[in-house]
Amino acid sequence: MNFITCRDLTREYKKGDTIIKPLDGVDLDITSGDFLALMGPSGSGKTTLLNLVAGIDSPTNGSLVIDGTDLSKLSRNKLAAWRSKHVGYVFQLYNLVPVLTAYENVELPLLLHDLSKKQRHERIQIALERVGISDRAEHFPRQLSGGQEQRVAIARAIATDPDIIVADEPTGDLDKSSAHAVMQLLQTLNSELGKTIVMVTHDPKTTEYATRTLHLEKGKLVEAEAVA
Amino acid sequence: MKIIRCFPYVTKQITRHRVRSLLTVFGIAIAMFLFTSVQAMNDGVLEATTATASDTTLVVYREDRYCPATSQLPQDYQRRIEGIDGVSSVTPMMVVVSNCRTSLDVVTFRGVPKESFLSGAGKGIEVISGSAEDWLSRTDAALLGETLANRRGLKPGMRFDAAGITATVAGIVRSDNPQDQNVAYTALEFVQLAGRDRLGIVTQFNVKVTDSALLDPVADEIDEMFRTAQEPTATFGEKAFIGRLADDIIELVGFARWLGLGCLAAVLALVANSIVLGVQSRIAEHAVLQTLGYKSWVIAVLIIAEGVLLCAIGGLLGAVVALSVARSGNYALSVEGTSIPIVADYGLLLMGLVVCVVIGVIAGLVPAWQASRRSIVECFRAV
Numbered sequence: 074m075n076f077i078t079c080r081d082l083t084r085e086y087k088k089g090d091t092i093i094k095p096l097d098g099v100d101l102d103i104t105s106g107d108f109l110a111l112m113g114p115s116g117s118g119k120t121t122l123l124n125l126v127a128g129i130d131s132p133t134n135g136s137l138v139i140d141g142t143d144l145s146k147l148s149r150n151k152l153a154a155w156r157s158k159h160v161g162y163v164f165q166l167y168n169l170v171p172v173l174t175a176y177e178n179v180e181l182p183l184l185l186h187d188l189s190k191k192q193r194h195e196r197i198q199i200a201l202e203r204v205g206i207s208d209r210a211e212h213f214p215r216q217l218s219g220g221q222e223q224r225v226a227i228a229r230a231i232a233t234d235p236d237i238i239v240a241d242e243p244t245g246d247l248d249k250s251s252a253h254a255v256m257q258l259l260q261t262l263n264s265e266l267g268k269t270i271v272m273v274t275h276d277p278k279t280t281e282y283a284t285r286t287l288h289l290e291k292g293k294l295v296e297a298e299a300v301a
Numbered sequence: 302m303k304i305i306r307c308f309p310y311v312t313k314q315i316t317r318h319r320v321r322s323l324l325t326v327f328g329i330a331i332a333m334f335l336f337t338s339v340q341a342m343n344d345g346v347l348e349a350t351t352a353t354a355s356d357t358t359l360v361v362y363r364e365d366r367y368c369p370a371t372s373q374l375p376q377d378y379q380r381r382i383e384g385i386d387g388v389s390s391v392t393p394m395m396v397v398v399s400n401c402r403t404s405l406d407v408v409t410f411r412g413v414p415k416e417s418f419l420s421g422a423g424k425g426i427e428v429i430s431g432s433a434e435d436w437l438s439r440t441d442a443a444l445l446g447e448t449l450a451n452r453r454g455l456k457p458g459m460r461f462d463a464a465g466i467t468a469t470v471a472g473i474v475r476s477d478n479p480q481d482q483n484v485a486y487t488a489l490e491f492v493q494l495a496g497r498d499r500l501g502i503v504t505q506f507n508v509k510v511t512d513s514a515l516l517d518p519v520a521d522e523i524d525e526m527f528r529t530a531q532e533p534t535a536t537f538g539e540k541a542f543i544g545r546l547a548d549d550i551i552e553l554v555g556f557a558r559w560l561g562l563g564c565l566a567a568v569l570a571l572v573a574n575s576i577v578l579g580v581q582s583r584i585a586e587h588a589v590l591q592t593l594g595y596k597s598w599v600i601a602v603l604i605i606a607e608g609v610l611l612c613a614i615g616g617l618l619g620a621v622v623a624l625s626v627a628r629s630g631n632y633a634l635s636v637e638g639t640s641i642p643i644v645a646d647y648g649l650l651l652m653g654l655v656v657c658v659v660i661g662v663i664a665g666l667v668p669a670w671q672a673s674r675r676s677i678v679e680c681f682r683a684v
């Protein structure tokens with residue numbers, strides 16, 4: 074059964090008189106438990122597609138239904154509430170809040186849920202342990218390496234136990250061994266916890282961890298090949 | 302409410318951007334110190350010059366004179382004023398000041414007939430240390446207003462020197478009337494004989510009437526009585542009298558209120574600047590929060606809360622320091638024998654705090670609104 078269904082998904086931007094179409098009529102089905110890698114040249118619309126799936130942007134045309142919810146019909150506030158329940162976002166540059174410790178960063182999304190301090194503490198511990206960084210809980214982002222920061226960011230993304238994880242070039246800024254560790258982590262989240270993952274990547278090697286790889290070019294999907 | 306849980310995020314933004322926060326708070330505190338000080342003076346002017354329904358005191362002065370050195374009236378006017386209907390007491394006073402100019406530390410002597418004073422013009426006075434008996438029995442004894450005594454560090458039994466008069470402190474007094482708080486009461490003849498012989502001459506009469514409604518008719522009657530005399534009189538309600546002699550101070554304080562408003566504008570600019578810079582440097586951070594599921598109005602509230610918190614800390618600091626300085630200094634603005642107190646009460650503290658918090662909200666409104674309107678993906682692209 075389809076978990077994420079995109080039909081004629083289009084995103085346009087108006088810049089003066091010209092209209093830019095980073096995403097141009099994409100049809101895409103993603104099954105629950107998929108680990109999808111999106112590749113394509115720079116500017117092909119990968120981030121745009123990912124942002125739509127993550128619910129931080131809205132399509133100008135077409136429909137995007139995730140687990141029965143039509144995202145294109147949700148208001149800004151409803152969309153925020155939906156994100157807090159269903160999506161964890163992993164950025165290329167980690168985007169941790171610099172004045173907060175690793176622990177406090179992971180706590181941020183949990184503050185929106187009806188949890189006691191104790192319940193939050195448990196969730197944070199579990200998330201930090203899963204990414205293998207419990208010993209750095211009290212460190213600030215500037216005291217961590219890139220790989221460690223990305224692991225904290227992943228902990229933040231999974232703390233609320235979302236069904237979907239989106240990742241935009243999560244290893245784009247990491248050295249080889251850190252990248253490998255992060256990819257293994259994502260793979261475990263997919264295989265052991267059953268998270269549906271949509272990942273944008275530049276590095277063909279990282280697609281080995283995915284169950285499926287798709288290519289975007291000029292806002293359209295060009296070929297689809299199942300790797301798994 | 303869930304949003305309460307997010308406030309530690311606000312306090313951490315402040316405590317962990319320590320230098321930026323300290324500078325902002327310091328600036329706010331200085332501006333609010335000035336604002337509160339001006340406000341304390343303004344409150345003092347209002348307290349000293351605003352007539353109330355319970356006022357029953359008239360001051361009889363020499364017509365067209367504006368200072369104690371030139372206002373001279375024959376002491377025997379007392380008998381004739383006492384004869385007017387509605388007058389309950391008449392206290393002749395000779396006023397001598399240590400400094401003719403406006404100053405924060407003037408000693409004002411008021412020579413009064415001791416025997417009748419405590420039941421007449423001095424009725425509302427409470428002796429808080431020393432004793433009234435001492436004062437009555439010694440020629441050079443003085444009863445000091447609390448403000449004056451505290452400012453000069455004087456206690457019962459001590460001798461002090463001012464305006465060419467040497468007196469001994471017999472007691473310290475407290476009164477609701479700011480004029481009593483900042484003077485030294487001594488025997489009338491003692492002041493009249495100090496320096497040169499002015500027996501039989503007084504500066505003014507303080508007249509108590511039985512009902513505040515009688516203030517105007519009695520004042521008119523007194524002035525009418527002496528209209529053709531060698532030394533004609535001009536009679537005013539006490540508060541109006543203070544307003545007349547201290548008008549240059551009052552004008553200055555009125556002008557200072559503009560400076561006070563300027564201070565508020567400075568606080569607004571300072572906080573707005575701090576918030577705008579903070580919001581600009583955190584565009585991506587706010588986008589991240591929204592990505593995590595924070596609603597845009599929550600972001601707006603957090604931004605405003607940060608401004609309010611900075612303002613509250615700075616405002617409280619400034620107001621507390623201003624209050625402490627005013628209290629410990631026991632200042633009063635004195636001119637021509639009148640006294641404008643500097644009022645430093647907790648109402649002032651509260652006022653400063655409220656004003657500051659309102660400024661904090663105003664300063665945060667526009668940046669908060671802008672931050673909450675921006676689209677998330679635009680924010681990520683902007684950095």
Ligand SMILES: Nc1ncnc2c1ncn2[C@@H]1O[C@H](COP(=O)(O)OP(=O)(O)O)[C@@H](O)[C@H]1O
Binds near residue numbers: 682
């Ligand atoms: N808000 C926007 N305004 C204008 N152009 C945009 C905007 N967002 C994306 N684009 C354009 O759309 C194209 C695709 O962007 P993006 O999805 O970020 O590409 P990718 O992630 O594949 O490199 C780019 O040419 C980009 O300049």
Ligand SMILES: [Mg+2]
Binds near residue numbers: 119120121241
């Ligand atoms: Mg991209």
